[in-house]
Amino acid sequence: MNDWIDIGTLSDIPLRGARTVQLEGEKEIAVFRTGDDRVFALVNECPHKKGPLSQGIVHGHAVSCPLHNWNIALASGEAQGEDKGCTPTIAVKQEGGRILLAHPQSLQVAA
Amino acid sequence: MEFQDGIEPQHAPAADYEDTLIVSSQDRQEHLVVVGNGMAGCRAVEELLARDAGRYRVTIFGAEPHVNYNRIMLSPVLAGEKTFDEIVINSREWYDENGIDLVTSDPVVAVDRAEKTVTAQSGRKVRYDRLLIATGSDPFIIPVPGKDLPGVISFRGMKDVDLMLDAAGKGGDAVVIGGGLLGLEAAHGLSLRGMKVTVIHLMPTLMERQLDEAAGWLLKSALEARGQTILTGADTAEIYGQGKVEGVRLKDGREIPASIVVMAVGIRPATALARAAGLEVGRGIKVDDHMVTSDPAVLAVGECVEHDGNVYGLVAPLWDMCRSLADGLTDRHSGYRGSVTSTKLKVAGLDVFSAGDFSGGEGCEDIVLRDASRGVYKRVVVKDDKVVGAVLYGDIADGNWYFDLLKKGEDVSEIRDYLILGQAFASGGTADPLAAVAALPDDAEVCGCNGVTKGQVVASISDGACSLDAVRATCKASASCGSCTGLVESLLALTLGEEVKSGPKTLCKCTSFTHDDVRREIVAQGMKSIPEVMQTLHWSTPDGCSSCRPALNYYLLCALPGEYEDDQQSRFVNERMHANIQKDGTYSVVPRMWGGLTNPRELRAIADVVEKYDAPMVKVTGGQRLDIFGIKKEDLPAVWADLNAAGMVSGHAYGKSLRTVKTCVGSEWCRFGTQDSTGLGVKTERMTWGSWMPHKFKIAVSGCPRNCAEATIKDFGIVCVDSGYELHVGGNGGIHVRATDFLCKVATEQEALDYCAAFTQLYREEARYLERTAPWIERVGVEYVKQRIVEDETGREALRARFLYSQSFSQEDPWAERAAGRKAELHQHLEPLAIAAE
Ligand code: SRM
Ligand SMILES: Cc1cc2nc3c(=O)[nH]c(=O)nc-3n(C[C@H](O)[C@H](O)[C@H](O)COP(=O)(O)OP(=O)(O)OC[C@H]3O[C@@H](n4cnc5c(N)ncnc54)[C@H](O)[C@@H]3O)c2cc1C
Numbered sequence: 001m002n003d004w005i006d007i008g009t010l011s012d013i014p015l016r017g018a019r020t021v022q023l024e025g026e027k028e029i030a031v032f033r034t035g036d037d038r039v040f041a042l043v044n045e046c047p048h049k050k051g052p053l054s055q056g057i058v059h060g061h062a063v064s065c066p067l068h069n070w071n072i073a074l075a076s077g078e079a080q081g082e083d084k085g086c087t088p089t090i091a092v093k094q095e096g097g098r099i100l101l102a103h104p105q106s107l108q109v110a111a
Numbered sequence: 112m113e114f115q116d117g118i119e120p121q122h123a124p125a126a127d128y129e130d131t132l133i134v135s136s137q138d139r140q141e142h143l144v145v146v147g148n149g150m151a152g153c154r155a156v157e158e159l160l161a162r163d164a165g166r167y168r169v170t171i172f173g174a175e176p177h178v179n180y181n182r183i184m185l186s187p188v189l190a191g192e193k194t195f196d197e198i199v200i201n202s203r204e205w206y207d208e209n210g211i212d213l214v215t216s217d218p219v220v221a222v223d224r225a226e227k228t229v230t231a232q233s234g235r236k237v238r239y240d241r242l243l244i245a246t247g248s249d250p251f252i253i254p255v256p257g258k259d260l261p262g263v264i265s266f267r268g269m270k271d272v273d274l275m276l277d278a279a280g281k282g283g284d285a286v287v288i289g290g291g292l293l294g295l296e297a298a299h300g301l302s303l304r305g306m307k308v309t310v311i312h313l314m315p316t317l318m319e320r321q322l323d324e325a326a327g328w329l330l331k332s333a334l335e336a337r338g339q340t341i342l343t344g345a346d347t348a349e350i351y352g353q354g355k356v357e358g359v360r361l362k363d364g365r366e367i368p369a370s371i372v373v374m375a376v377g378i379r380p381a382t383a384l385a386r387a388a389g390l391e392v393g394r395g396i397k398v399d400d401h402m403v404t405s406d407p408a409v410l411a412v413g414e415c416v417e418h419d420g421n422v423y424g425l426v427a428p429l430w431d432m433c434r435s436l437a438d439g440l441t442d443r444h445s446g447y448r449g450s451v452t453s454t455k456l457k458v459a460g461l462d463v464f465s466a467g468d469f470s471g472g473e474g475c476e477d478i479v480l481r482d483a484s485r486g487v488y489k490r491v492v493v494k495d496d497k498v499v500g501a502v503l504y505g506d507i508a509d510g511n512w513y514f515d516l517l518k519k520g521e522d523v524s525e526i527r528d529y530l531i532l533g534q535a536f537a538s539g540g541t542a543d544p545l546a547a548v549a550a551l552p553d554d555a556e557v558c559g560c561n562g563v564t565k566g567q568v569v570a571s572i573s574d575g576a577c578s579l580d581a582v583r584a585t586c587k588a589s590a591s592c593g594s595c596t597g598l599v600e601s602l603l604a605l606t607l608g609e610e611v612k613s614g615p616k617t618l619c620k621c622t623s624f625t626h627d628d629v630r631r632e633i634v635a636q637g638m639k640s641i642p643e644v645m646q647t648l649h650w651s652t653p654d655g656c657s658s659c660r661p662a663l664n665y666y667l668l669c670a671l672p673g674e675y676e677d678d679q680q681s682r683f684v685n686e687r688m689h690a691n692i693q694k695d696g697t698y699s700v701v702p703r704m705w706g707g708l709t710n711p712r713e714l715r716a717i718a719d720v721v722e723k724y725d726a727p728m729v730k731v732t733g734g735q736r737l738d739i740f741g742i743k744k745e746d747l748p749a750v751w752a753d754l755n756a757a758g759m760v761s762g763h764a765y766g767k768s769l770r771t772v773k774t775c776v777g778s779e780w781c782r783f784g785t786q787d788s789t790g791l792g793v794k795t796e797r798m799t800w801g802s803w804m805p806h807k808f809k810i811a812v813s814g815c816p817r818n819c820a821e822a823t824i825k826d827f828g829i830v831c832v833d834s835g836y837e838l839h840v841g842g843n844g845g846i847h848v849r850a851t852d853f854l855c856k857v858a859t860e861q862e863a864l865d866y867c868a869a870f871t872q873l874y875r876e877e878a879r880y881l882e883r884t885a886p887w888i889e890r891v892g893v894e895y896v897k898q899r900i901v902e903d904e905t906g907r908e909a910l911r912a913r914f915l916y917s918q919s920f921s922q923e924d925p926w927a928e929r930a931a932g933r934k935a936e937l938h939q940h941l942e943p944l945a946i947a948a949e
């Protein structure tokens with residue numbers, strides 16, 4: 001049911017870092033690589049004040065927003081701890097050494 | 112009615128208890144049904160699981176909709192100090208993992224002891240082998256007109272807290288009836304939530320059951336000073352209002368308007384269920400030393416029971432009861448012998464403790480200590496050389512010790528003279544709190560809220576819980592009201608053999624080590640990378656967090672100049688991008704302008720950048736240079752290339768590093784100038800730029816004591832005078848303004864530079880990450896800094912040499928490499944390739 005978009009290889013993303021993807025007509029997407037080489041994709045906007053999550057510090061399966069240090073769980077997009085809010089996630093998978101991103105049609109609904 | 116039990120139907124109802132037991136223990140696990148998902152009921156199950164997890168299958172019925180939570184913490188929840196989630200004792204997972212069937216929001220309404228079943232409100236019926244009644248207490252409602260009006264609230268469960276918070280959200284007046292522990296905690300919470308609170312208390316002094324008159328008076332004055340109205344000797348006649356509470360009328364005719372009335376006058380054991388089931392009930396459900404009721408298959412525990420003529424309204428006795436109960440259920444039969452209780456009030460800033468009997472009387476001797484200036488009142492009651500009661504106000508540090516002496520009935524004649532001064536004095540004269548804690552016996556109760564002894568805390572520390580959080584997580588000590596936190600910290604210090612000042616503040620939640628420990632270990636063990644530090648020092652997370660990663664990166668960088676490879680992913684975005692992120696996700700770029708000087712070439716280059724990249728704003732900063740705003744992440748390398756081309760380097764306006772060196776015009780132009788402050792500023796900046804620090808670092812040089820460069824609020828400030836240079840350290844503008852401390856005066860420019868380098872290195876090596884020079888100097892004392900920099904010449908020289916050595920690696924313009932195309936990916940989007948359909 002999904003269109004998968006090939007966005008490159010694991011080594012294109014810094015370990016414990018992120019890169020962004022810009023698709024026509026979509027919000028910027030942040031693609032994260034964690035310390036254990038898992039990959040997650042989120043809309044590149046913090047639920048707090050839209051800080052660019054791709055620029056945050058990645059630790060475990062979470063990222064700390066660069067603007068006010070909220071912690072966002074990469075798997076769910078949920079803010080952790082006391083903070084409340086959620087960033088839409090986009091399905092992403094690794095296949096044959098490539099990173100495939102689901103076409104985020106769902107985003108229009110979620111955003 | 113249906114059977115939800117899942118137990119195979121029995122052939123015939125067992126008439127005889129003995130028979131049933133034999134049959135059931137052969138065929139299957141016995142079924143323990145618990146009525147009441149509160150503190151005692153769940154603790155009993157925990158104790159049971161700890162002894163023999165497989166022995167019983169457990170079903171718990173709770174009238175409340177929640178999992179088991181710490182009821183005593185409702186007060187901090189009301190006061191806004193905790194959230195409900197933080198006071199949950201056992202989560203859903205706990206019930207699941209232990210195979211416990213939890214039925215919530217469904218009170219048990221009947222017990223059929225012949226059939227051995229309980230029936231809940233929903234109709235659900237369950238058969239039991241053993242029944243445990245732990246229904247707690249019901250709040251007592253005084254029978255006055257209006258008691259049923261909406262807006263009359265008791266204080267017992269989370270639902271009551273929700274009602275109070277709702278009301279408090281609307282503001283207005285609240286009346287609390289009852290000046291005991293519960294009432295005062297409710298009043299405190301409501302007043303913190305912004306309500307105007309009046310406490311109505313029938314007796315002449317507050318908390319008269321726990322406090323004597325003197326302490327009650329001190330407490331009343333303190334509460335009044337906080338804006339509460341306290342009416343003692345006040346008897347409620349009526350709660351009035353049309354369809355909802357509007358106020359309270361006293362018997363003397365006074366009327367107090369209120370939109371809510373909290374009724375906190377006392378509790379009654381909840382015995383209705385037991386009574387209807389025909390169990391023997393006095394003030395509470397009667398139990399023997401093994402918590403067994405008049406029916407051998409039915410046990411009871413908690414506030415609902417009466418043991419040996421006593422009923423209890425505090426948690427400490429529950430822990431003892433639950434231990435005996437679980438022992439009994441697993442055939443160990445230790446037996447409960449009753450409890451002595453102590454009380455603390457959980458109102459922040461008001462320390463009140465009481466234990467035992469302080470009514471005085473024949474043969475009793477009072478020892479009293481008052482310290483009016485500190486607001487301290489202590490009274491210990493001694494009878495036949497034993498402590499029988501204690502009341503402490505204002506300083507309750509020795510509460511546990513008195514309580515321990517009291518419970519053990521120890522002979523205090525030897526220490527009689529020092530008794531009132533507290534444990535530290537009485538046990539040997541050293542006022543060392545650690546020695547006092549060390550002297551506590553293993554079975555001394557450290558955490559009254561969770562019933563944890565010193566021995567248990569020490570055991571869990573020895574098993575690897577080496578931080579306060581870890582202790583809280585493993586044995587629950589200090590996890591509730593927190594009044595024993597100091598004790599637990601002392602035990603940590605004693606057990607781990609570390610020196611702890613105001614409690615070990617660990618670097619972050621990922622470790623039990625402090626900043627200083629980590630730095631020391633990095634150097635001592637020659638650690639070389641972040642993963643190595645995390646491994647060697649037992650980090651509790653796989654790759655740290657946003658607090659520890661930048662700190663470790665800095666500590667390693669500082670310890671291994673030229674050798675350690677900076678970890679970009681452990682830097683905050685600004686330091687990674689070499690620009691300051693703005694709230695819209697663009698960046699600002701600040702090129703260095705040495706000592707605040709500039710020239711046409713630089714200005715032209717900046718002007719060009721502003722135009723070429725459409726920067727919406729350019730501004731003169733408070734640091735004497737120009738800030739270009741609104742640059743896109745993608746454009747940063749090109750902007751830097753252009754600025755580099757005009758000879759400009761990064762101003763590190765983003766870094767935990769040297770920021771600016773502010774200068775004034777000085778002797779070259781100014782009619783008051785004594786030395787070339789501008790020139791010295793430029794030299795200082797050339798020497799120090801590029802260096803990474805624990806926090807940002809600012810320098811200024813003023814040409815005379817008029818101090819136009821504001822050198823006395825800088826991390827390092829130089830004020831020129833006729834005879835030389837006055838050096839100042841530890842200044843800070845910002846949130847807490849701090850003027851510098853005078854370090855010393857030197858005669859030459861070169862000395863000023865040398866001292867500056869040495870001071871900077873001392874700060875780099877010894878301050879904690881994110882500690883600016885001002886708080887660092889407050890912590891270590893300026894005398895220490897003087898000793899290291901001024902008095903110890905060899906030391907100063909060594910520091911200076913280390914600084915310059917480390918600078919030889921750091922003075923490369925971070926922009927140049929980005930402009931040359933390194934790490935280009937940081938600035939670019941990933942490019943989507945082909946579309947693969949599925
Ligand atoms: C640009 C500038 C304001 C201006 O337009 O003049 C500025 C801007 C910021 N300051 Fe500042 N401060 C600026 C001079 C100052 C000064 C004045 C000075 O240095 O003489 C002070 C008071 C002096 C001091 O630091 O002691 C100052 C005290 C602060 C503080 C409070 C520090 C403290 O210890 O309390 C912060 C917050 C912090 O660092 O945690 C801060 C933080 C910030 C941050 C970095 C806020 C942030 O985290 O994003 C601002 C960055 C804006 C940006 O993207 O450029 N800024 N800031 C000034 C840059 C100077 C430069 O050329 O590098
Ligand atoms: C606000 C507040 C602050 C307190 N502060 C302190 C303090 O600082 N120190 C201290 O030592 N003590 C304090 N206490 C007292 C302490 O909370 C109690 O001693 C303790 O909770 C008693 O435990 P329990 O299990 O007997 O009763 P509870 O914890 O009340 O548990 C009984 C449970 O049984 C449920 N129940 C009742 N009937 C039925 C039924 N028929 N079917 C199913 N479920 C039923 C109830 O809903 C309740 O959840 C405080 C109490 C309150 C309310």
Ligand code: SF4
Nearest residue numbers: 693694732733845846
């Ligand atoms: S004073 Fe506040 S708003 Fe202004 S630049 Fe500094 S941090 Fe930003």
Ligand code: FES
Nearest residue numbers: 046049051065068
């Ligand atoms: S925008 Fe992310 S924490 Fe504020």
